[in-house]
Amino acid sequence: MSQLYRHKKTGGVYEIISRIAKLQCSTALDFxxxxxxxxTVYKDIETGQIYIRPTEVFMDGRFEQLYSEQxxxxx
Numbered sequence: 001m002s003q004l005y006r007h008k009k010t011g012g013v014y015e016i017i018s019r020i021a022k023l024q025c026s027t028a029l030d031f032x033x034x035x036x037x038x039x040t041v042y043k044d045i046e047t048g049q050i051y052i053r054p055t056e057v058f059m060d061g062r063f064e065q066l067y068s069e070q071x072x073x074x075x
Contacts, residue, residue, distance in 0.1 A: 005063040017041040019055050
């Protein structure tokens with residue numbers, strides 16, 4: 001299920017790897033409250049760099065969908 005998105009500000013194109021990732025961390029800090037919820041993991045298709053951000057933030061309008069295998073085109 002390939003999905004491609006373009007960042008509206010930078011023009012970078014990214015492939016979604018997962019929208020249901022969970023951030024896990026073992027520290028003395030209370031990450032459970034701050035980092036709960038689903039995260040989107042995505043890859044820059046030019047550099048291969050992997051990024052992660054809260055799914056809610058990823059879907060807040062800063063990215064536009066270019067392609068989805070599910071729909072055969074823009075979503």
